[in-house]
Amino acid sequence: MKALHARYPFLAAAREAVEEAEVDLTELIREEAVVARATERVTGALCEGSIGDPHRSTRVELLSYPVARVLVSLVDERICTRKYARAEANRAISQFGAARGAAADLKSDRTERLALADLLSEFDLASAITEDETGYRVAVGTYLTLASDVWGDQWRLVNRTLADGEVFIERAELHTLLEEAIAQRVARGLPLSVPEALAEPLETEVEAVRETLADLDLTREIDTVVPERFPPCMKALVDSIQQGEHLAHHSRFAITAFLTSIGMNTDEIIDLYMVNSSFGEEMTRYQTDHIRGETSPTEYTPPSCATMQSYGDCVNKDDICEDVIDESHPLNYYEHRLEQADEDELVDWREENGDGETAQP
Ligand code: SF4
Known part of the structure; x- marks a missing residue:
């Protein structure tokens, strides 16, 4: 398991790494550190919009991601799923931006980094998003898919420059669209169908997340x-x-x-x-x-x-x-x-x- 996978656990390569490790989920949910980190990911997303600091162990950090998805599935509330997916995406894109900045400043060390081309390829966006001298051009269909859930007038198609079926975006805006792509990937398939053998040992953690959610819901009522x-x-x-x-x-x-x-x-x-x-x-x-x-x-x-x-x-x-x-x-x-x-x-x-x-x- 690579540190890169722990930083971006939604990547197909990260999922393959977990599969190759032949991790048994029923045993994994009995590992205290993994479950604690998974719970922190979800409650942090609800309370702070952040999944919290990464665990020092690459293995715990990576494996807490599938357990967090199980927790979110057991809670099975739309607002929980959305806030969790958004927090995962926010952390990932923040790390991605910081890593790009470090590379551009020639502060690069031997840490394996995720290249923009890799991220675009991961989401089948390589042909839909192209770079030019002023920023990026995004195929209008892709733009609408990614920008539909982004808040702000500037994202409405009517307020964008559109030419030849492409929308012009600035460099900083690319990260916002990539964050949307990541959030959609994280939320995809949720809620999972969770067997009783996994649900029962996680009852305490699920209840903790529900209580956190209830506190927030109470205020909204x-x-x-x-x-x-x-x-x-x-x-x-x-x-x-x-x-x-x-x-x-x-x-x-x-x-x-x-x-x-x-x-x-x-x-x-x-x-x-x-x-x-x-x-x-x-x-x-x-x-x-x-x-x-x-x-x-x-x-x-x-x-x-x-x-x-x-x-x-x-x-x-x-x-x-x-x-x-x-x-x-x-x-x-x-x-x-x-x-x-x-x-x-x-x-x-x-x-x-x-x-x-x-x-x-
Ligand atoms: S309630 Fe408002 S003013 Fe008070 S700490 Fe929170 S953000 Fe700041």
Whole structure:
């Protein structure tokens, strides 16, 4: 088993390496280190959008991947599968990008690296994606397949340069499309049909993942809109909207996903956004429906605190962020603030503004 396989366990070569090792899954799921790492991959994907740091053992790291797929299959929740696949893809493409950068800087050591040509070939993309002097050209059918689930206006075909059946993309955008290809590969075939002999020994781990999922689901069932109790980061984004500031894509995604997660529908969010004249209704409706999963295969959840921090959207942190929710998730903050309030303090913004006029929280 090579380190390269552990870094990219979705590769056909990695699967062959596991098969050649004649690993017995029923024995593997009794290996504590493998199961612990597999569980970490899945719960990390749910909580942080990350599968966590690789295990120091190449064997444990690689073999935890098929066990994680078994866990995801036993949990058998669409949101779990999607978040897990996305986290695996995100880790893989981050490593791929870092390795390419190191090679370009001539910092290359004897570590075996995955070449771009290998990755394109792995996904049968070699003839559909070609490089030119400014970036890459992608066959339109391939583009639509890979970009359909990527959030952001810039990915809509109508906003792209298209010529001779090819879409032009910048170099940085290629990694986004490859990440989509990897996520689709990881999710392919899930949920697996898992025999009882594998399911029974993994009951504790499956229950742990379900509890993690339940915590997140609980917050999504809040259906209460009390802006005074929003976390500081979301309050700041709402303020920016109210002041007519332009929000970066990641910021607009974060606030829209947060608002949908606490029960606001598309029309209510449009009412909020239309306060700012730079938000056209048609575009806002498209983005909101996409995030809510109405026009996309994914119901997006808002970013975790870690992701908010990495994009510079975590601002005005307070004691609750640091001492109560441990900088975990903005929805956890909001849920905590709602739990702390008396019932009569919780006046829903939609009830206060139910006259159909554009209103401001
Ligand atoms: S710690 Fe989390 S909840 Fe608090 S401001 Fe930052 S992102 Fe928001």
